Amino acid sequence: MQKITALTREQLAVCREELAAAYDKLAARGLALDMSRGKPGPDQLALSAELLDALLSPDDPKTVKGFDVRNYGLPEGIPEARALFGGLLDMPADQVVAGGNSSLNMMFDYVATAYAKGVCGHPAWAGQQVKFLCPVPGYDRHFSLTEFFGIGMIPVKMDENGPDMDEVERLAADPAVKGIWCVPAYSNPTGIVYSDAVVERLAALNAAAPDFRIMWDCAYIVHHLTDTPPALKNLYKAAAAYGKEDQVIMFGSTSKITFAGAGLAALAASPANIADIKKRIAMQTIGPDKVNMLRHVRFFGDADGVRAHMKLHKEILAPKFDLVCQMLEQNLGGKGIASWVCPQGGYFVSVELLPGTAARVVKLVKEAGMVMTGAGATWPYGKDPADSNLRIAPTFPPLDELKAAMELFCVAVELAAVEKLMDG
Amino acid sequence: MQKITALTREQLAVCREELAAAYDKLAARGLALDMSRGKPGPDQLALSAELLDALLSPDDPKTVKGFDVRNYGLPEGIPEARALFGGLLDMPADQVVAGGNSSLNMMFDYVATAYAKGVCGHPAWAGQQVKFLCPVPGYDRHFSLTEFFGIGMIPVKMDENGPDMDEVERLAADPAVKGIWCVPAYSNPTGIVYSDAVVERLAALNAAAPDFRIMWDCAYIVHHLTDTPPALKNLYKAAAAYGKEDQVIMFGSTSKITFAGAGLAALAASPANIADIKKRIAMQTIGPDKVNMLRHVRFFGDADGVRAHMKLHKEILAPKFDLVCQMLEQNLGGKGIASWVCPQGGYFVSVELLPGTAARVVKLVKEAGMVMTGAGATWPYGKDPADSNLRIAPTFPPLDELKAAMELFCVAVELAAVEKLMDG
Numbered sequence A, B: 001m002q003k004i005t006a007l008t009r010e011q012l013a014v015c016r017e018e019l020a021a022a023y024d025k026l027a028a029r030g031l032a033l034d035m036s037r038g039k040p041g042p043d044q045l046a047l048s049a050e051l052l053d054a055l056l057s058p059d060d061p062k063t064v065k066g067f068d069v070r071n072y073g074l075p076e077g078i079p080e081a082r083a084l085f086g087g088l089l090d091m092p093a094d095q096v097v098a099g100g101n102s103s104l105n106m107m108f109d110y111v112a113t114a115y116a117k118g119v120c121g122h123p124a125w126a127g128q129q130v131k132f133l134c135p136v137p138g139y140d141r142h143f144s145l146t147e148f149f150g151i152g153m154i155p156v157k158m159d160e161n162g163p164d165m166d167e168v169e170r171l172a173a174d175p176a177v178k179g180i181w182c183v184p185a186y187s188n189p190t191g192i193v194y195s196d197a198v199v200e201r202l203a204a205l206n207a208a209a210p211d212f213r214i215m216w217d218c219a220y221i222v223h224h225l226t227d228t229p230p231a232l233k234n235l236y237k238a239a240a241a242y243g244k245e246d247q248v249i250m251f252g253s254t255s256k257i258t259f260a261g262a263g264l265a266a267l268a269a270s271p272a273n274i275a276d277i278k279k280r281i282a283m284q285t286i287g288p289d290k291v292n293m294l295r296h297v298r299f300f301g302d303a304d305g306v307r308a309h310m311k312l313h314k315e316i317l318a319p320k321f322d323l324v325c326q327m328l329e330q331n332l333g334g335k336g337i338a339s340w341v342c343p344q345g346g347y348f349v350s351v352e353l354l355p356g357t358a359a360r361v362v363k364l365v366k367e368a369g370m371v372m373t374g375a376g377a378t379w380p381y382g383k384d385p386a387d388s389n390l391r392i393a394p395t396f397p398p399l400d401e402l403k404a405a406m407e408l409f410c411v412a413v414e415l416a417a418v419e420k421l422m423d424g
Helices: A009-027 A042-046 A079-089 A103-116 A140-148 A165-171 A196-203 A235-241 A271-284 A290-300 A303-332 A358-367 A399-423 B009-027 B042-046 B079-089 B103-116 B140-148 B165-171 B196-203 B235-241 B271-284 B290-300 B303-332 B358-367 B399-423
Strands: A033-035 A096-098 A131-136 A152-159 A177-182 A213-217 A248-253 A265-269 A338-340 A349-353 A370-372 A389-392 B033-035 B096-098 B131-136 B152-159 B177-182 B213-217 B248-253 B265-269 B338-340 B349-353 B370-372 B389-392
Touching: A009 A399, A033 A399, A042 A303, A079 A096, A079 A248, A079 A265, A079 A290, A079 A303, A096 A271, A103 A140, A103 A213, A103 A248, A103 A265, A103 A271, A103 B103, A103 B271, A131 A140, A140 A152, A140 A177, A140 B271, A152 A165, A165 A196, A196 A235, A213 A235, A235 A248, A265 A271, A271 B103, A271 B140, A290 A303, A303 A338, A303 A349, A303 A399, A349 A399, A358 A370, A358 A389, A358 A399, A370 A389, A370 A399, B009 B399, B033 B399, B042 B303, B079 B096, B079 B248, B079 B265, B079 B290, B079 B303, B096 B271, B103 B140, B103 B213, B103 B248, B103 B265, B103 B271, B131 B140, B140 B152, B140 B177, B152 B165, B165 B196, B196 B235, B213 B235, B235 B248, B265 B271, B290 B303, B303 B338, B303 B349, B303 B399, B349 B399, B358 B370, B358 B389, B358 B399, B370 B389, B370 B399
Parallel strands: A033 A370, A131 A152, A131 A177, A177 A213, A213 A248, B033 B370, B131 B152, B131 B177, B177 B213, B213 B248
Antiparallel strands: A096 A265, A248 A265, A338 A349, A349 A389, B096 B265, B248 B265, B338 B349, B349 B389
16 A cells, blocks of 8 residues: 555645545435444443333332432442442442442532542642643543633643653642543543553652542443453552552443443542542532432342443444444555554544644535544644544444445545645 | 410429420330431332333333433433423423432532632632522521532521511622522421512512522422412512523422432523533533433423322321421420421421520430431521521321320420520
8 A cells, every 4th residue: 555645746636536536426425424422322222221121129129238229318329339330440349439320520520629629638729720631632521621620731642551651750740730631441532551551650650739630530441342351450559559549539430331321420539539529429419319320230230240241232332343443444554644543442443644634534524424523622622733633433323324434534534635735 | 375484493393304204204215216307208209119110111212302311412401301390490491401310419510610610701709708698597408518618608587488588688789699598489497488579579689799699499399288389489580570580590309209319300590591501511411311301201291290299299298297287286385485387388397496405405306216407407507596496307207206206306395495494
């Protein structure tokens, strides 16, 4: 395969004509595709159909210890749900708070409380200059909630092992830097799993701020696409070995395990952090939806039940990711205009394009009937300085639609690259 | 009935001996009663048993317009749930945001956002001196969340028509006063319904702060104990007539309609406020639990379905409230040491005792095996300056336990009064 970047101007002109024709043909199909969000498909949702059923009899709506889940109480969640997430996050159940339906909401609340009250007795962030480290490309909703509180965001480059730890260590020496966002297992969007060495350096991180927090978003921790998934080192335990366990807040949810937005969310942290968080929860709510917790617990049994369930998701999702990777390789491989890593889990494929072409690709596919996550979304403030990263979300569309979407995407990437090389 | 307050010292001494003997006899029964919170009883929870059933078939987990409630989207809630709360709060559905399981959480979020970002473009409350008006006696959780954000609380006396509006108008002239907490229908704990005149004056309130907000907690708006309930004037519509609709934020929930903590919550407000709130929600969460919304909508149909359901609650609760009022009248009536209003709805009976005796009553009943809401809980900072108000929560215990509890309560009230009159 010849690199497009090595073509002459004349060759590029021919290429552009061919690609424009191919694009017009695809656009003429009148597609209406939405590839913008990491939504589970209907076949995945059907795997949890039992949750809609009468899992809880009115004669037995109680926890093992006899607590009626239909009434007030247990603001930290039912013991069974805490144990379930403890199993998933490899943490003791009594260091888990099971919350509502959204781990993002638990992250928001954590930052909101740090802002208004401070964490663990440290001063409130309101009125201070506060910054967060944001590995890029990253999860747009982490960035938008950080921006909401006026917290400065500093991008840190990701590679196949995780964030650039030299940079992280250098930047964390600034006491205004109060945290870092991480999606350690099947990073959103690059799909990589943080290496043991990166986890170890994060665990040992000498942050200047005494209230520095690693926001460890385990959104995809059991979302494997292979039977031999890479292992993620337990950050909390590693940090505890350095006496730095208070720096770690872990989050998880079943949004992409059962129902998106109607599952369970939880966090896990050190005893000091949990005590601090419980104080806020006591002021904030009369408690989480324990009926939904008990439904989930009855459905799964325990963390192993969740892991078994995830194999059913894998059967549905692996062919979609395979298709995406095959089509990327087939259409863009070796052309010098796009790079990506085929993930072993998670919900996304991140594609690094020729600088200056990402927004153009989004525009091209949109005009041909396909919505993608906007260019820049994977960067703080929605601004990708190189305009080069795009996130593909292959889970929702059926295979035939995904194929059509990828055909269009690949042509658009190549067309945008040729345009750029000719005009740039 | 002779007033205890008119007894001679000798008569009081005889009284004290008799009451102490009666108290000892009751204490010897080894009671274990919890009258501390307004929890629905198991027979009330059983009324919503169908919610645990297969209300949603996996073949039809969709809204009327075909939106799949098992997936992401609709951060302001499904249209049917917004319409249901619109019907309950007498507000247009498009001015309703249906949220999670807790209206308290929606109030907390509203204040948290005002604190961090400000409302509707006004400056953030963080760093400003901010005060709230707190009609007393009032709801302890309103006060604790206000205290959490360091907002100053100014008590305003309640009477049978609502808060003292002369005081409210006087205090709202201070631009630091940014809000007032109201439970207008069956006030927690006094059980009164705000009169039309009070609602009208609140609607017309000339608050100095441009971001003043009336936090209108309609927790018990359909929780009638009679078939001819008093009507509550619609504050929003009244305020709109003065162009002051932005001052009103209404809250509601089904916590005491279906399941406590596993129901639905919502807020309703002006278009400007709703737009402002939606901006925050977009940063905060991937959306509410729409599966539970659709369950509730299928269970109730509409707001009239909710009202019909509330008649079943009334059948269970009215005898409990009747018993409480009868026993108060029978044991404490005319003695000059306690006053109360028998509520026509809601969850509580508020008793005003001889000043300086409330904490003693709580201690006495506790030592005899009964937990009540702490003395002072109905006042900001947990401090009732007169130490005179207690809140009775009759809903949870069965009638026989409630009778035992009230026997103990009445003896304790009288004993504490006699002690006070002798020692004070």
